[in-house]
Amino acid sequence: MSDPQKVPKVECSLSDIVFGVSLGEGAFGNVRVGWLKTNKSQKYAVKTMKKAEIIKSKHVDHIENEKNILEKIQHPFVLDYYGFLQDERYIYFLTELLRGGDLFTYHRSVGHFSAKQTQFYGAQIVCIFEYLHGKDIIYRDLKPENIMIGDDGFLKLIDFGFAKVVRKRTYTICGTPEYIAPEILLNQGHSKPVDWWTLGILVYEMLAGFPPFQDEDPMNIYRKIINTKPRYPEGFDSKCKSLVKHLLRRDLSKRFGNLKNGVDDIKNHRFFEHFSWSNLLLKKLDTPYLPKLEAVSEKESSFTKDKSSQAEKVEKGDDPFINW
Missing domain, CATH: 3.30.200.20 (Phosphorylase Kinase; domain 1)
Structure with missing residues (x-):
């Protein structure tokens, strides 16, 4: 925090x-x-x-x-x-x-990230959501295009057009099709847990190279989000897979980030084993990629x-x- x-x-x-x-x-x-x-x-x-x-x-x-x-x-x-x-x-x-470009462009240029790189970038999103949720702000529009890479190689979240102060629930349907949480699609009312769902989608996409639910037709994407489970490509890191499964729970009472331990369930997960959260916030960790900056x-x-x-x-x- x-x-x-x-x-x-x-x-x-x-x-x-x-x-x-x-x-x-x-x-x-x-x-x-x-x-x-x-x-x-x-x-x-x-x-x-x-x-x-x-x-x-x-x-x-x-x-x-x-x-x-x-x-x-x-x-x-x-x-x-x-x-x-x-x-x-x-x-x-x-x-x-910000001169480092967006995460979408960089990710596409390399195909997919390593587990270590996914851990580094994913942890920064965890810190952002922990901070925003502490102020009762939900972001609701996480996607690689809204994440910039700073001059120093650390992330910067942009575009708060869909962000909202919510103390209970809201019912507005918004977000990018591949990243929308099921409770939004089902119009059940949503709050902070939608951000943890989008984190699960992002972590999967960073490691696999593509999102877990995809189709040319958005309606088919929505059906998959509501009715199917993600398939994990061969070689998908087992610790990362475990974290994603906990984040992509349709049952809110089982979704990481929304349980009694809050964000600590995510921070203490074995995918982040030996990771220094304090050094991350102080920017004392080595960055896996440093953008080439033009004048x-x-x-x-x-x-x-x-x-x-x-x-x-x-x-x-x-x-x-x-x-x-």
């Missing part, structure tokens, strides 16, 4: 930020490199989202939820959040710049200057973000 001192908010206005090259596209805009005019050496990632598109797709609550959660959390393995800005067209999340381009963008290519303007009277 970790609850270090909150990263200080970056006090600035939109006019203080220089926008650089695009790092990638998002659902409502893109992510760009950014820096303050007063400090070019400190680079940030600026998540830029179009207000009009968020409103039209009825995702205002999701974005507000993400902002509120990012403002209250701080963990070594979670994206650092520095602040929120807006104008009449866009909202902006100012976060740390960040300092080429400035015309993003805020070229009004003809910008998003639709939202008038004050129609702007739900105005008092954020």
